[in-house]
Amino acid sequence: MAHLRPAEVLVTADQIQQRISEMAKDIHRDFPHGVHFVAVLKGAFMFLADLVRQMPGDVSLDFMAVSSYAKGTTSSGEVRLLKDLDTTLDGRHVIIVEDIVDTGLTLTYLQDILRARGPKTVRTACLLSKPSRRQVNVAVDYVGFTIEDRFVVGYGLDYAEQYRQLPHIAVIA
Numbered sequence: 001m002a003h004l005r006p007a008e009v010l011v012t013a014d015q016i017q018q019r020i021s022e023m024a025k026d027i028h029r030d031f032p033h034g035v036h037f038v039a040v041l042k043g044a045f046m047f048l049a050d051l052v053r054q055m056p057g058d059v060s061l062d063f064m065a066v067s068s069y070a071k072g073t074t075s076s077g078e079v080r081l082l083k084d085l086d087t088t089l090d091g092r093h094v095i096i097v098e099d100i101v102d103t104g105l106t107l108t109y110l111q112d113i114l115r116a117r118g119p120k121t122v123r124t125a126c127l128l129s130k131p132s133r134r135q136v137n138v139a140v141d142y143v144g145f146t147i148e149d150r151f152v153v154g155y156g157l158d159y160a161e162q163y164r165q166l167p168h169i170a171v172i173a
């Protein structure tokens, strides 16, 4: 098989920053008294870093790491918790920060375990969504960009741990 690498740019760095600034305003409008971001490592690290810098008002944050067991090319819905949160969610307005929602299985798992920890609310912000791939109906409250069913890298997203550093989103080919 030929080596796959980033080919076409799908979302430019400027488009990403512009959209994140709108998402930050939307989140602040809905939660003017502050939010607690829970970012999912590793893919969401860049999105979180840019999102918090555009947030007016009070912000706190924490990280989780999960790995989904793949069955072939699709995730199985079985998720393993690699790193748990450092702090409690009790009484907080929690926003899960994800890089991309594909089948929706990982996000469903995360929403379920975080809701069980006593937060006031749980909402989700994802930079990218591939609705045509959805296997479960999962609520995503803030979506950066809706994209077609293509494998993308950059801006935190990887292919075999490569290309996370790109400032834009590119299609692998």
Ligand code: IMP
Pocket (backbone or CB within 6 Å): 043, 068, 075, 098, 099, 100, 101, 102, 103, 104, 105, 106, 107, 150, 151, 152, 153, 157, 158, 159
């Ligand atoms: P889901 O459980 O199928 O929604 O899986 C979501 C996870 O799969 C994301 O958090 C990514 O880690 C990974 N993923 C899905 N699509 C892509 C892609 O196009 N590029 C890179 N990673 C992806």
Ligand code: MG
Pocket (backbone or CB within 6 Å): 040, 041, 042, 043, 044, 098, 099, 100
């Ligand atoms: Mg991810």
